[in-house]
Amino acid sequence: MQLKYTNKINKIRTFALSLVFIGILIMYIGIFFKTSVLLMTIFMIIGFLATMASAVVYFWIGMLSTKAVQVECPNCHKTTKVLGKVDACMYCKQPLTLDPSLEGKEFDEKYNNKKYQKQMEKQK
Numbered sequence: 001m002q003l004k005y006t007n008k009i010n011k012i013r014t015f016a017l018s019l020v021f022i023g024i025l026i027m028y029i030g031i032f033f034k035t036s037v038l039l040m041t042i043f044m045i046i047g048f049l050a051t052m053a054s055a056v057v058y059f060w061i062g063m064l065s066t067k068a069v070q071v072e073c074p075n076c077h078k079t080t081k082v083l084g085k086v087d088a089c090m091y092c093k094q095p096l097t098l099d100p101s102l103e104g105k106e107f108d109e110k111y112n113n114k115k116y117q118k119q120m121e122k123q124k
């Protein structure tokens, strides 16, 4: 079965990387509007903001990484980081959980949902 879940830190990192490329691309497009200083400036600013945003996202990942729990993946035995209650292994995408009550259950992103967690608390 192909798992569609990927490790959260990896996911955010991919997002930040694509932001850099989008930012550079937007700035590059701006060069084609040499005739209009205003248009070129707008493209340059948007592109610059996108690259800046990616820097912020990278910084955010750094913060998240320090908070994430390091575990050894039971499947590939590599050290991976788990963010939230459920996450996937960075290397083999093996679903992992920090909550013993969720062990053996089917992996579901909803376990990270605050609303869902509250609902489960009520049922106890």
Ligand SMILES: [Zn+2]
Binding pocket: 073, 074, 075, 076, 077, 078, 080, 089, 090, 091, 092, 093, 094
């Ligand atoms: Zn693994």
